[in-house]
Every structure is written in C-alpha cells, then in structure tokens.
Amino acid sequence: MEIIKKDIYTVSQLNADVRELLEGNLSRIWLTAEISNFSAPASGHWYLTLKDSRSQIRCAMFKGKNNSVHFAPKNGQQVLVRGNISVYEPRGDYQLLIDSMQMAGDGLLAAQYEQLKQKLSSAGLFAHETKRPLPSNIQRIGVITSPTGAAIRDVLHVLQRRDPAIEVVIYPAQVQGDAAPKQLIRAIEIANQRQEVDVLLLTRGGGSLEDLWCFNDESLAHAIYQSNLMVVSAVGHEVDTSISDFVADARAATPSAAAELLSNDKQHKQQQLLQLTHHLQRAWQHRYALLGQRMEIAEQKLYRQDPKRRLQQLSQQFDEMYFRLHTAITHKLNRQQMRLQQQQSAMLSQSPQHKLQLQAKQLQYLHKQLEQRMAEKMTESTLRLAKGAELLSTVSPLATLKRGYSITTDEQGTVVDSSAMVTVGQSIHSRLNHGQLVATVTKIIN
Structure with a gap:
C-alpha cells in the first residue's frame, strides 16, 4: 500500500482536527446528569465529571462562566447544564465546556421546552x-x-x-x-x-x-x-x-x-x-427565532476562532501540569526524606559515641551477669558447706559426747577402749561434752 505523505497525521494534528469536527457539528447542547470528581483549583476554573447510570463525560467550566452559578456544586448533585462539546488536545479527551449550570427540576422542564x-x-x-x-x-x-x-x-x-x-x-x-x-x-x-x-x-x-x-x-x-x-x-x-x-x-x-x-x-x-x-x-417571533438561530451559528463559529478559547485550553493544561508537578515534588521530597533518614541511621551506627554506648551497655550487661553468677556460686558454696557440716556432724565424736558419752585416753592420748589397756594407779583422761576429767585407776573390772 502506497502511503501519501499528506495523509500522515501527528497526534496534535489529529486531536486538533477532531476538536474542529466536534465543535463544528455539535452545537450548544443541554445535559442533565449527576456531578462527581468535582474540583475547584486556585485558577478559578471548575473541573468535574457528569454521569448517569451507564456513562460519564469530563467537563470544564471556566472562570467567568461559573460566576453566574448561584449555588455551590458538590458531588452527587443532580444538575442541568448547557455547553459545547470540545476536545482537550493535550490528552485527546473529548469534554463538555459548560457555560450555564442550574439545579435539576424546573430548569429541566424549561430546557425540554x-x-x-x-x-x-x-x-x-x-x-x-x-x-x-x-x-x-x-x-x-x-x-x-x-x-x-x-x-x-x-x-x-x-x-x-x-x-x-x-x-x-x-x-x-x-x-x-x-x-x-x-x-x-x-x-x-x-x-x-x-x-x-x-x-x-x-x-x-x-x-x-x-x-x-x-x-x-x-x-x-x-x-x-x-x-x-x-x-x-x-x-x-x-x-x-x-x-x-x-x-x-x-x-x-x-x-x-x-x-x-x-x-x-x-x-x-x-x-x-x-x-x-x-x-x-407571531411573524416577528418567527423572524426573531430565525435571527437567533443565525446568531447562535455565528457565535459558534466565533467561539471556535476566539483566542480566549485557546487561552482556556492553555489554562486547563496549566492546571493539569500544576497537579502533576505538585505530585512529583511531593513524591521526590518523600524519597529524599526517607534517604536522609537511612543515611542518618547509617552514620549513627558508625559513630564512636554510638559504639561506646553499645560497649557501655554490653559492659553493664556483663557486670550484671558476673554479679548474678557470683551470687549463684556463693549460694551454691553455702549449700555445699551446710551439707558437709551436717554430714560431718553425723560422724563426729562430739555428737556422741552430746548424748552423755565420754572419750577416755591414756597419758599419751591413746583412746582407751579396753580395760586391758590400763593398770591400777595409771592416770586417765575423760573428755566430756563440756570439759575433761583426770582420774586414777583404782580397780580394773574385766
């Protein structure tokens, strides 16, 4: 297929031709619908979506036109609007440019009339x-x-x-x-x-x-x-x-x-x-109606060629770019803030003061551990000593002495456990629970 150069469009040319086609073939229309996505930026223009149960259309009402609206539009509100179909060329979206807005009701009957x-x-x-x-x-x-x-x-x-x-x-x-x-x-x-x-x-x-x-x-x-x-x-x-x-x-x-x-x-x-x-x-009304229609057609032609129309397009484009720039700057600042926080955390982790604080905490922890282990060791030794003393007490001769018994030794300190180990007249020592006795053997009984 041979491609003719003049048949090749740019996107801008295509959107411009579509805009002229819509504006040239669709005159001013009345539309009743529900408001959603209403926005009123600082520029003074209004941007909204009009919808019914199955479809929706983007709309714009520029500053100066919306001054004649005697109520505050809000989402979910049913309205009757009049406007012209156009195309917002930078996005290729077709939209309704509103020049009149009123509450639905008697206004709708008037529009139908x-x-x-x-x-x-x-x-x-x-x-x-x-x-x-x-x-x-x-x-x-x-x-x-x-x-x-x-x-x-x-x-x-x-x-x-x-x-x-x-x-x-x-x-x-x-x-x-x-x-x-x-x-x-x-x-x-x-x-x-x-x-x-x-x-x-x-x-x-x-x-x-x-x-x-x-x-x-x-x-x-x-x-x-x-x-x-x-x-x-x-x-x-x-x-x-x-x-x-x-x-x-x-x-x-x-x-x-x-x-x-x-x-x-x-x-x-x-x-x-x-x-x-x-x-x-009646003839005058008919003539007036015909002249009104002709004037409306002329107004439509003038409207499409009006520099103010181009300024409105640029103003709408400016609002959109402002929204995008504001969003981009906000995201950029959030990313920079997160990066700064990460760097501060990294620097803090490498700081000598931070390391000293960590070591001080570790030393404090070890000191507590040492004290705890020493206390546990002391308790363990005390228990072992008590058990040893108790065991020693059970086998100690002192325990026997407490029961009224005594331990007898000769002069050399040898324990006398038999009468055959002593002689009459020999001195012996008896150790009692409290004190000692020195006696002389006067009689031996076998």
Whole structure:
C-alpha cells in the first residue's frame, strides 16, 4: 500500500482536527446528569465529571462562566447544564465546556421546552405561512377543555355577553396530568371527524409550568398542526406561552380573550386589529427565532476562532501540569526524606559515641551477669558447706559426747577402749561434752 505523505497525521494534528469536527457539528447542547470528581483549583476554573447510570463525560467550566452559578456544586448533585462539546488536545479527551449550570427540576422542564420549541420551529410547525385566518362568520365554536374548569365558564360568559347566537360544542378532556395529552389529541381527532364546528378553541386557566406541561407535548403539537379545523390556543395567563400557542393558527392571552377574538360586536374592527397584531407578533417571533438561530451559528463559529478559547485550553493544561508537578515534588521530597533518614541511621551506627554506648551497655550487661553468677556460686558454696557440716556432724565424736558419752585416753592420748589397756594407779583422761576429767585407776573390772 502506497502511503501519501499528506495523509500522515501527528497526534496534535489529529486531536486538533477532531476538536474542529466536534465543535463544528455539535452545537450548544443541554445535559442533565449527576456531578462527581468535582474540583475547584486556585485558577478559578471548575473541573468535574457528569454521569448517569451507564456513562460519564469530563467537563470544564471556566472562570467567568461559573460566576453566574448561584449555588455551590458538590458531588452527587443532580444538575442541568448547557455547553459545547470540545476536545482537550493535550490528552485527546473529548469534554463538555459548560457555560450555564442550574439545579435539576424546573430548569429541566424549561430546557425540554426550549429544545422542543427549536425542534418544531426547525420542522416548520411555527411557520407564519401555514397559519389560517379566522373564519369570517363564526356560528359554532368547539371548545376543548375541562367541562368543570374556570376556562369554560369564562368563555361561555364572554360569548353570552358579546354574541349569544354563537353555539358552543364542548369536547371534554383533561387539561393537566400525564393522561391529558392523549385526551386532548383525541378531542381534536373527534372534532375533525364530525366537522360540526367552524373553529376549535384549545384552552385552560393559568398555572405553573408543570401544570401547563401537557400543552407542550410534541404529539399534541403535530395533532394541532395537522388539524383540518382552524385551532385557536388560549392556555394560561397572559405571561404563559406553550408549544400549542406557537403551533395553533392563532393565540389568545386568556380564555376570555379567546372568546372575544372568536365573537363579533361593535368592537369588531378592534378585534380584527388585535388579530393582525397577533399575526404580526407571531411573524416577528418567527423572524426573531430565525435571527437567533443565525446568531447562535455565528457565535459558534466565533467561539471556535476566539483566542480566549485557546487561552482556556492553555489554562486547563496549566492546571493539569500544576497537579502533576505538585505530585512529583511531593513524591521526590518523600524519597529524599526517607534517604536522609537511612543515611542518618547509617552514620549513627558508625559513630564512636554510638559504639561506646553499645560497649557501655554490653559492659553493664556483663557486670550484671558476673554479679548474678557470683551470687549463684556463693549460694551454691553455702549449700555445699551446710551439707558437709551436717554430714560431718553425723560422724563426729562430739555428737556422741552430746548424748552423755565420754572419750577416755591414756597419758599419751591413746583412746582407751579396753580395760586391758590400763593398770591400777595409771592416770586417765575423760573428755566430756563440756570439759575433761583426770582420774586414777583404782580397780580394773574385766
């Protein structure tokens, strides 16, 4: 296989091309996940990992961007973030550069709302050209709402006051909760099948974003868009806007305003003007959305070419090198300290003072051993002497003398043990236990 030189990449070139590819094809995204490995070094930048039950992605939020975060991020926290996919070229890691972070919850609903709004707008469901004008002579209005809610009461009250001749057909449906979108879609389908009304009014009273969430359903948006009957949306209060408002042919700020829009009286021209104003506002919103998309694309291009982006990469690289240097220095100091301790121990073992201390300890030990051996020897000798004395005492004539016996000797000191050894008139000596007797033999008895 022939290798063309221009097809050979360096690692840096490959990572740079991958970064441009990701940044060019993946625009700003929303992501909800759990924080882990959160780090906030002295540079002011934040580094973290976002994960779910199966995957994770490294993230960075640079100083200046994180100043807008109004809570302290911590590990285990569920958040909603917005950012751009990029590549950290020195490591070849792909990462998410975060520019917005908020707690998960209402923020997640808002993000889903914006994503669906952008998706449907791109698909043309909000296009002004597809909007149908109000019928010129409305005789019957189909109202899709809760039959017991405040919205139907407001609509009926206004119609009774303005044009009692208009008939109202109610297509009941839940306007809140998980089951509401299917019921609303079914009501639209029934109205289109019967073809018994001139226009459909999709309405309910005000509430929170969560309360109105069923009107942000994608399937409901397509059902409104595909309806053969013109649809007017009047969901919530004046400040509330839902996906159904953008898809519908016309929008009213409140249920009462919708009833006024669909009925004629002496202020008919004003109502027509209001309708034209709504159409103009919708066109302006559509134009504004298109301009916003173009500006966002331009911002993405500018962001990829912005020198600040390169500075952020270098700043992140600096933080990583600082961590590595700090770790290396710590390990080096620990090794040097261990080596110094070993050398000090070796020097101490060769020191004359150390040797003298060892010899003094050894001499002290030997002295104690000598004293112990002398004491043992003295005890042993004392015992032997006592045993000898006892043995000697058992065979000593002195022991016999103590029992009342005496030892008789002649004048030469010879022990007389027979009467035949002495003569009458001879002097003899008797040794007693205490003292001696000198006697003269006067009679010999054999």
